[in-house]
Amino acid sequence: MVCMCFMVDQRRKMRGRKPVAGSCSRCSRGASVADMRTYTRFCYVPFYWKSWKAIICTFCGAVLKSYK
Secondary structure (H helix, E strand, O other): OOOOOOOEEEEEEEEEEEEEEEEOOOOOOEEEEEEEEEEEEEOOEEEEEEEEEEEEEOOOOOEEEEEO
């Protein structure tokens, strides 16, 4: 019997952010617009990435709105 285990994961990385008017609906702290990048990795080697923008909370890190 052969058991193969593939290590595939996804990571989100914030590349830059700017403050935006408004507050988080969860914790009522400040929010910012950020350039995000999602990496899909296979055995720790990234083989696919996608760039997108999101409005995130600066305190709790919740994604409030995403623009893909």
